[in-house]
Amino acid sequence: xxxxxxxYPGDRSARAVRLSxxxxxxxxxxxxxxxxxxxxxVSLPGVVGxxxxxxGVAPQDQLVLMQIRLPxxxxxxxxxxxxxxxxxxxxxxxxxxxxxxxxxxxxxxxGLGAVLAIVLGGAVAVSVPLAAFLGAWGAVxxxxxxATRGGQTSVAVLLLAGIALAAxxxxxxxxxxxxxxxxxxxxxxxxxxxxxxxxxxxxxLWAGAFILPVLVLAPRLGAGLNALALGEAxxxxxxxxxxxxxxxxxxxxxxxxxxxxxxxxxxxxxxxxVPHLLRLASGPDHRRLLPNAALxxxxxxxxxxxxxxLIVAPAELPIGILTALLGAPVFLWILLRQARWEG
Numbered sequence: 001x002x003x004x005x006x007x008y009p010g011d012r013s014a015r016a017v018r019l020s021x022x023x024x025x026x027x028x029x030x031x032x033x034x035x036x037x038x039x040x041x042v043s044l045p046g047v048v049g050x051x052x053x054x055x056g057v058a059p060q061d062q063l064v065l066m067q068i069r070l071p072x073x074x075x076x077x078x079x080x081x082x083x084x085x086x087x088x089x090x091x092x093x094x095x096x097x098x099x100x101x102x103x104x105x106x107x108x109x110x111g112l113g114a115v116l117a118i119v120l121g122g123a124v125a126v127s128v129p130l131a132a133f134l135g136a137w138g139a140v141x142x143x144x145x146x147a148t149r150g151g152q153t154s155v156a157v158l159l160l161a162g163i164a165l166a167a168x169x170x171x172x173x174x175x176x177x178x179x180x181x182x183x184x185x186x187x188x189x190x191x192x193x194x195x196x197x198x199x200x201x202x203x204x205l206w207a208g209a210f211i212l213p214v215l216v217l218a219p220r221l222g223a224g225l226n227a228l229a230l231g232e233a234x235x236x237x238x239x240x241x242x243x244x245x246x247x248x249x250x251x252x253x254x255x256x257x258x259x260x261x262x263x264x265x266x267x268x269x270x271x272x273x274v275p276h277l278l279r280l281a282s283g284p285d286h287r288r289l290l291p292n293a294a295l296x297x298x299x300x301x302x303x304x305x306x307x308x309x310l311i312v313a314p315a316e317l318p319i320g321i322l323t324a325l326l327g328a329p330v331f332l333w334i335l336l337r338q339a340r341w342e343g
Contacts, residue, residue, distance in 0.1 A: 016288035019281055023295035027077075030302040034073045038309055040064045072199035075207060076305050077298045079196070079264050082211045082256035084297020085218045085290055087271030088278075092225035092286050093249045094155060097279070100272040101257040103162045104250060108169035109139025110261040111192065112176075118187050119176045128191065129203070129262040136258030139165055144250060153246050155232075194267040194320030196305050203263055210259035214252045215294055221249060222287035229284070267320045269327025270297050276334045 040060075083101070090099040101107065113135020117128045143165055147158040177188060224245035227235035232242050260267070274297045278289050301319070304326065308317040 012283035013285065013288065016282035016285065016292065019278075020288070020292055020295065023292055023299060027295055027299040027302075030299045030306070031073055031077070034076070034302050034306045035065065035069050037306055038064070038069060038313070040068075068199075071201050071204055072196050072305070073302060074204045075199040075263060076196050076302045078204065078207050078211045079260040079267065080270060080298035080301025081215055081294035082260040082297070083267065083270040083301070084274040084293035084295075085215060086253045086257045086260075087273075087297075088275040088286065088290050088293040089218060089221065089225070089249050089253050090271070091275050092221075092228065092289075093246060094159060095229055097276060098272070101253050102166065103159055104253060105139035105143050105162045105165040105169065106136045106254055106257040107261060107266065108166035108173075110136040110258060111266065112169040112173050113138070114191055114262075114265075115173045115176045115180075115188060118184050118191070119180045121184075133258050133262035135169075136261060137254055139169065140250060140254035140258075144247075151243065153243060153250075155246065158250070190318065191265040192320070193318035194265040194323075195308075195316070195318050196264055197316055207259045207263040210255045214256040217248065217252055218290045218294070219287060221245060221252070222285070222290050225249070225286040226284075265320065267301070267323055269323050269331065270301060273327045273330050273334070274300065276331070280334070280337075 086101040087099075090101055090103060091097055093099070094103065110132040113131040113133070114128050116135070117131035143158065143161050144153070146161045146165075147153050147155075177185065180188060224235070224240045224242075227238060227240045228242065228245065235242050235245075257271070274293050275289065278292050278296060282288060282292065301323070304322045305319050308319045308322050311317050311322075
């Protein structure tokens with residue numbers, strides 16, 4: 001008697017599981033590269049060998065690894081996972097593969113907060129990361145109030161109001177940039193291009209306090225986002241709390257992307273490219289897509305940061321430039337591939 005198969009034609013769940021294992025292996029490899037490569041010469045196998053043999057690690061190696069590279073690696077893992085998951089959540093909520101966290105005004109609000117802190121630094125006694133985080137959350141709270149009426153949140157209004165809010169925040173940012181002096185303009189330029197150069201254990205701690213709960217929550221929203229793909233009415237009929245799913249999704253994106261942008265500045269294309277690649281590889285099931293988006297986003301950002309440190313060593317290329325240089329061609333390839341398939 002043969003066993004009953006639980007798969008069906010077109011089911012790609014087994015492929016998604018294999019992809020998860022492959023992404024975990026890639027993440028480990030990317031992490032080892034990030035720890036072992038850089039402007040300072042550190043032999044990671046030598047350090048591991050010294051530890052296993054009970055010998056002490058050289059003070060310089062210990063400083064480079066424990067105070068510079070390891071915090072930077074941890075922050076890169078957190079931010080990459082946050083951006084990847086946020087992009088997948090946004091695309092699931094809006095049922096649009098072109099959606100990204102910027103549609104709910106998180107990036108624009110964070111940018112306005114950062115500009116305020118940099119340009120009005122003497123008058124606003126708040127650090128740039130905190131100001132960026134408060135700006136991101138302020139934008140999302142305002143947007144949610146506009147889009148919610150009688151306990152019902154309109155996804156269409158959320159989208160349109162997000163575009164308007166981003167334009168308004170961009171205009172206010174432009175006014176502040178016009179008023180900035182040369183030093184402030186330089187600070188604004190580097191912040192907007194993104195970097196993990198300011199990584200520290202303290203920054204990892206507060207960023208992780210917002211990002212890690214989202215990474216735990218996101219897979220629990222997978223079934224609900226799958227149901228929303230059928231339409232809100234159909235999702236309600238099969239028992240999903242649609243309004244709760246929408247609220248939790250927007251709040252999760254605000255927390256994760258707000259913390260990521262506050263900690264590292266503007267880093268583009270991770271949130272929009274990662275879910276696309278995963279859908280091509282293993283299908284649209286959000287129960288698998290969301291965890292895999294965290295793994296792939298983290299691996300890609302860590303690899304991009306390693307490249308940013310090596311390309312112009314001992315200087316450092318802003319990571320946002322590298323993610324745009326790599327992400328834009330990949331995104332165009334995806335669009336052309338999809339257009340050929342539809343044609």
